[in-house]
Amino acid sequence: DTGVSQDPRHKITKRGQNVTFRCDPISEHNRLYWYRQTLGQGPEFLTYFQNEAQLEKSRLLSDRFSAERPKGSFSTLEIQRTEQGDSAMYLCASSLATGELFFGEGSRLTVL
């Protein structure tokens, strides 16, 4: 399978804990995106990387959130001191420049 893969698919955590999600994009794609989707809503843009450079962060990405793409390949999204409002599906997508976005299946976070 050469699509976008995300891990873990589902994470249940207690409020206040830190969680990290990983995204492995399609190998030749230089662009990588993180979106968040809550129940009954469409995905919302969080952040965007071109190679290893993080070029934009949404206002939705509070200082408890950090994303990295250290070698321009896989990316991690870390949420510190999780809150119940962080419960959502976190989607990763990748693309070539100006090309179609290919989405992974998402990582569902449940904060108790």
Next chain:
Amino acid sequence: GDSVTQMEGPVTLSEEAFLTINCTYTATGYPSLFWYVQYPGEGLQLLLKATKADDKGSNKGFEATYRKETTSFHLEKGSVQVSDSAVYFCALIQRKSGGSNYKLTFGKGTLLTVNP
């Protein structure tokens, strides 16, 4: 800012029925428009797209026409199948100078259920 409004679901149809899911948008300039589909347990997939006014995107029997005068991009299919049951998202990307088109703005999604 940019926004997408699509008809609220859920939509329940019988097999072979005609489908329309309405989508309208608010955006400055001339965005590109998309329909994405999310089948149960799977990731979002691009269904079709249109990049300029009067373009018609089509795929798997689905069609949508970019109507600038009504700022709409309604999704249609003449005869739905049970396998079309999914959530459908309308979305746009704003064209920016320098080619930095990357932020998709999505509607809330419409759940379609097709019964045999």
